[in-house]
Amino acid sequence: MWLIGITAFLFLAYAILILFYTRSWKQIPLQVLTKTAPGTPPTFSIIIPARNEEQHIIRLLTSIKEQTYSSAHFEVIVADDHSDDSTAALVEAFITNGEGRPPIRLLSLKNDAINSYKKKAIETGIAAAINEWIICTDADCIVPAQWLQSFAETIKKTDPVFIAAPVAFLEEGSLVNLFQDLDFLTLQGITGASVYKNVHTMCNGANLAYQRKVFYEVEGFKGIDTIASGDDMLLMHKIWKCYPKKIQYLKSKEAIVRTEAAANWKAFINQRIRWASKATSYDDKRIFSVLILVYLFNFSFLVLLIAGFFNKIYFYAFLAGWLLKTIVELPFITSVASFFNKQQRLIFFFIFQPLHIAYTILAGFLGSFGKYEWKGRRVK
Structure with a gap:
């Protein structure tokens, strides 16, 4: 019975954590855009690292061109990461036909033998940038028309140095x-709650912004440049250590960037292994303790399931845990789904719980000890 006791303890700790995230997410002020931002408008350099994105890059550039924000106050820099498709040619053609609004530049990475090509692409873009704010997104994304206006208003209102969105x-x-959509909603809610409460640093590289001068002040990616992933959270933590009160979360429907989910289960697991691979490199011990708790809680389900073959009481404990986990998480994901207008997808939430537990265990393990493929490259 000691196994059930340990599981119950882990569940209690996990439930307290989720309740904290739920309350914190709901407390984040929802930004409602005004017609104009007072004072001098912030200027942005949009950095887009791109590798073999011929299917997506024009869609992104078109959405950027449709911004309501004045094109006089932002530029676009596409950093081509050794693409072997028509990505660069498509960008060049878009520039030629773009009538100069907004200014778009195409840069190409050199043939450097490095482990983190994405960081190198971003770094190259920032070196060429001329504006005060760096705003990052990915080539497979679509940005809303008031995306930059949303960032501009939160900059004016809160005076941050880093913004997660x-x-x-x-x-x-x-x-x-x-399945990915539901899982990602949870991650987005945790991101907003943790940043708002300043309990640990989380963000997503598809939608974030920081002051260009602060990037250089913390020496950019120095110290984390050998890690293939982490161009977002690892950099964010470096900035947080210098400016712990200057990190903001932008809770605005007009700022939601939409991106492609993994196309199949193999790609999904590979993506989550890549995300999990950053865990051992986190300097933020606060988030590391959360990751350990979440992993152990999910791992306890596997132990209960195996033990259930020897004593059916553990199988019943597994089923009870499945139900209780859903009950605790449902108010949280419901609130987050409402913000993203995805409430209709919640009908599958209970059914997906065992799959979510299984992938968490697998991705956590392989992220620490395995290798993964990213943009056609095999990295550790």
Whole structure:
């Protein structure tokens, strides 16, 4: 029975954590845009690292061109990361036909033998940038028309140095897309809650902004440049250590960037392994303790399931945990889904719980000890 006692303790700790995230997410002020931002408008350099993105890059550039924010106050820099498709040619053609609004530049990475090409692409873009704020997104994203206006207003209102902002997956009818969508909603809610309460540093590289001078003040990616992933959270923590009161979360529907989910289960697991691989490199011990708790709680389900083959009481404990986990998490994900207008997808939330537990265990393990493929490269 000691196994049930340990599981109950882990559940209690996990429930307290989720309740904290739920309350914190609901407390974040929802930004409602005004017609104009007072004072001198902030200027932005949009950095887009791109590798083999011929299917997506024009869609992104078109959405950027449709910004309501004055094109006099932002530029776009596409950093081509050794693409072997038509990405660069498409960008060049878009520049030629773009009538100069907004200014778009195409840069190309040199043939450097490095482990973190994305960081190098961002770093190259920042070196060429001319504006005060760096705003990052990914080549497979779509940005809303008032995206930059949303950032500008939160900059004027809160005077931050780093802004984490919301990201959502584009919706499809497939099972893998639905599962990822629900899982990602949870991550987005935790991101907003943790940043708002300043309990640990989380963000997503598809939608964030920081002052260019602060990037250089913390020496950019120095010290984390050998890690393939982490161009977002690891940099954010470096900035947080210098400016712990200057980090903001932008809770605005007009700022939601939409991105492609993984196309299949293999790509999804590979993506989550990549995300999990950053865990051992976190300097933020606060988030590391949360990751340990979440992993152990999910791992306890596997132990209960195996033990259930020897004593059915553990199988009943597994089923009870499945139900209780859903009950605790449901208010949280319901609130987050409402912000992202994805309430209709919650009907599958209970059914996906065992799959979510299994992938958390697998991705956490392989993220610490395995290798993964990213943009056609095999990295550790």
